[in-house]
Amino acid sequence: MNATEVIQLIEDAWRDAVYPGDSKIFTSESNDDEDITRYFCGTTWRGHEPSNLRAHSSAFTFFTPEAFHYWLPAFMIAAITSPWEADVILHYIPRSVGDGYAAQRLLLFSQNQKLATAEYMRWRIELRPNGSYDERKALAVLERSA
Template sequence: MKKETLIDEIKKAFENEKYPGDNNLVYNNSREHYECNELKNQFIGKKWVEITNELLFENKDALPFFSKEGFKYYLPSFMIYIINDYYESDTLSDNLISILTLPQEIDLAIMAKDINKFELNKKVPEFDFEKYLYEQLETINERVKDFICQVKLINVEQSKLVLKFLQFLQNNYPSEYINNPVKPQTAIDRYWFQFE
């Protein structure tokens, strides 16, 4: 599919999406949560079609701080930016694919392998990687539940466009995902395939 066609379809599928409200953009509105406050202040009152590429790039690592409703509302902005400027978007594509991938226990085995492969426990000795992996394993069901709660807000037409977006990345940038643990195909195989 041509990128222009995909972008037009995404715009159409999300065009009637309602702004979630100023207090429903991020998952934590308390003044103590710095990252959520920063993200909220940058996106507050902005329609998804008004978001600039610069703002998206500045917030490429902030996706987890959106509320489920905020994430859904701004999702088309992030997808369109990545489609238009894949390499310029830097790590945003990996971050978005990660959020769109249903978590599984195998992810932790891959993470443990990478920790050993890159000797991260030696490079960052003050961080307890073993404890972190056990904590992640204990919360896998909660993370699966969070994923399902998040994606169920995305309607069928929009979900079909998420699938097409992931397929576009996999088909147009296959070499970017050879040694990358974050793969569009994994996201497709675990959840989005059903919207074919």
């Protein structure tokens, strides 16, 4: 699958995703000292500049499962369209899908969203076959949850 096809798959899978609500953006146990809530509050997962997402990439650590589910497509699309601008996002995406919180997060994903995320991982693996440990781990988690 090429980049355009992966983006289309992501967009189709999240087309009807529901905004999590302003109170479900940031975990209550943490302090939002990077303005993650202010940046994402009231936005959709569409139309984010890769540089803005990179500036708020700590969201991967502090997003609630609902927020992670809702805004993940924005980060994946930014990583595909502007990998140099996305920078650290390229590493955070597979790590956040393959970490200890993945099971809780993936419960919110539809089958099509899991498939689109898996296809993103496959696309990244194809680009970097020798440097894709995190992507392979995330793909295995996605395949087990399907």
